Amino acid sequence: MPADQRITMGKGVLVMTYACNLKCSFCYAGAEVFGSPKTMRTAEAYKGIDFMESIGISTFTLLGGEPTIHRDLLDVVSYARAKNMGAWVVTNGVKISDPAFGQAMIDAGLKGGCISLHGHTAEEHDTATRIPGSYDKAMTAVRHAVERGWPLYPMLTVMDSNLPNVLRVVENLTALGCRTIYINYGVPNVVQQLDTGVASGPEALARLTEQLFRLQPELGVRFIFNREKNKIPLCSFDHDTLKDMFADEVIGTGCEAAEGNTVVIEPGGKVLGCSHWVDHPLINIYKDRENLELLTPEEFWELWHSGRPREFRDELRFYPYEQCVDCGWRKDGRCYGGCKIWQQADVLPKAYAFDDGEVVPYRRRLLPLDVKRG
Known part of the structure; x- marks a missing residue:
């Protein structure tokens, strides 16, 4: 396929493991996490990075499960740095509540990432994660990031359970010195029998987004709202506020699943069109799984634009x-x-x-x- 006819790829995703040290009831990857979670061998993770590089992806996010519990995470991050591939992470913060581990990730070459939060109190957060003490560890991880200048930022997943308390979360974070906060919009689980009904509707999330954006000067914080895509129909927003958010580059557009501009590589080499579409693989990066022989870029593009x-x-x-x-x-x-x-x-x-x-x-x-x- 001619290069000018190929989809322009954005940021990739590498799921090194679906294992997790929390038990979030609303987990979008619950179809994998709550079953027998699969994990990549280190050689597979390297191959995943090689594959993304071969199709023009220069930066990727480590997702899970919980990526920090993979035993060879630091080696994988170092491998990406050696190839000039930018590795980012989304983590629950439990492992990096140990500052030595957090620093080791940065030293290995991690570009940055987010620490997930689900409430303004231990009760609210730990009820969501179903593991006592997880809130304290997440907030400790955030504090380490602020004090040590790590490019790791808190990210609140907004759901019905915490929607009324978002500003309380912000107050807690600014008290720690946070000046950048990511806002993630919770959506239903694509595997319907695993959906717990915690997602807020797009209209409520649009109103919250506008409110937070307008409060930035007063709060002394910058909010980032799904900068690489947008889960909310743009007509849900006030038009002038939306234009201002675009100008400030704090909100994104598009849909990765519909555009086909990302690959989410799972253990075993299966590829999803979006990290939320767990259990819906599209292709496999291997033409010989046993020997970890990758598709060539030409083979990938032929498959990606057909079938x-x-x-x-x-x-x-x-x-x-x-x-x-x-x-x-x-x-x-x-x-x-x-x-x-x-x-x-x-x-x-x-x-x-x-x-x-x-x-x-x-x-x-x-x-x-x-x-x-x-």
């Missing part, structure tokens, strides 16, 4: 509102009508779809998205 990956993206070409038809944000490829999982869970309607650029009433997908694909 199941193309079919998956086509299945996500639906929009929630009549006004989506003529929306300039949609036509510019900046809005995909909100996170597709919200639409899959019927939080947002599936009203209109696209066939070769033509707007048509939504019809049944080619395959049900809750069916596990091998």
